[in-house]
Amino acid sequence: QDAFVAFHVDKVLVSKYLKSLQIGELAPDQPSIEPTKNKMLVKDFRELRATVEKMGLLKPNQLFFFLHLAHILLLDTAAWLILFYFGTSLLPFIVSLVVLTISQVQASWLQHDLGHLSVFRKTKWNHWLHKFVMCHLIGASAKWWTLLHSRHHAKPNCFQKDPDIDMHPFLFTLGKKFSVELGIKKKKYMPYNHQHKYFFITLPPLLFPTYFHCHTFYIAYTKRYWADLAWMLTFYIRFFFTYGLLLEIKSLLAYYFIFRMLESSWFVWVSQMNHIPMDIYYDNNLDWVSTQLQATCNVEQSLFNDWFTGHLNFQIEHHLFPTMPRHNYWKVAPLVKSLCAKHGIEYQRKPLLTAFADIV
Secondary structure (H helix, E strand, C coil): CHHHHHHCCCHHHHHHHHHHHCCCCCCCCCCCCCCCCCHHHHHHHHHHHHHHHHCCCCCCCHHHHHHHHHHHHHHHHHHHHHHHHHCCCHHHHHHHHHHHHHHHHHHHHHHHHHHCCCCCCCHHHHHHHHHHHHHHHHCCCHHHHHHHHHHHHHCCCECCCCHHHCCCCCCCCCCHHHHHHHHHHCCCCCCHHHHHHHHHHHHHHHHHHHHHHHHHHHHHHHCCCHHHHHHHHHHHHHHHHHHHCCCCHHHHHHHHHHHHHHHHHHHHHHHHCCCCCCCCECCCCCCHHHHHHCCCCEECCCHHHHHHHCCHHHHHHHHHCCCCCHHHHHHHHHHHHHHHHHCCCCCCEECHHHHHHHHC
């Protein structure tokens, strides 16, 4: 199926795991596609994917990713050197915070590429570098991220299936249909009529330093991701040793918590601008293309937007082709747009600030 093809790079290897699951063949008189799925759209998308493969758009440019990693490491080093050379007064402290935040967010975009197996052709190489970037440079579990993010991609914006919308209805009520349902049931965990106000002081600054910190360690420990835990500890040892030489304990903890808050805010605004304003509801078992398009929208392209969002401004293309290297999204975008126009599906693209405003 399209989801299986989309997620896996080495089809020969993963197909071996399917043999034990095979029940039999469909009878000749049985339909090969479920009634909830658009047969012509599925057919056209599979032709598009074949075209994409022939064009070589699934092949990574490793120089692009090498330069991206190099600029992350340079910024990471520069953040410490600023405090080392210019002291720990307010101005160097703030500049160092900003530089480290940029490094961390850009590392988040790179680990996202590695987690989707889009940097190297060999799966193992992606996994190895993913551990280095996610565990050592960021301090979170690579397997934890893969576990959650794969579920998000399989069923984006589908209630009780997409972990990214687990905040509904406890912290926020998401989606117009769900808001009506909660109103009818008279369920209320928070003052939802004010959620557009308390969003600013809850989710963006606190997702990383509170929830993610606890959750990544909890999952890594309970699922026995011992290699990930060991890698994660190297981040904390490196950080508290190197910065502990320059900062007193209170300043060190403040520095750590502030950069995590800044990183969290950047990540939340970018990651949610493509999904939260879109349709959020129960899983209706639609075809792969319809499932992705009803839950995603794009942001206009520019050099800044590409860098600032880690190319997640091309969220539609990313969701349709999750293993595609991000430097090729702009090449496949016109083909996807044509497919949408042919089948009367809305292809949403908006300016960056409009996308942020739509979240609120």
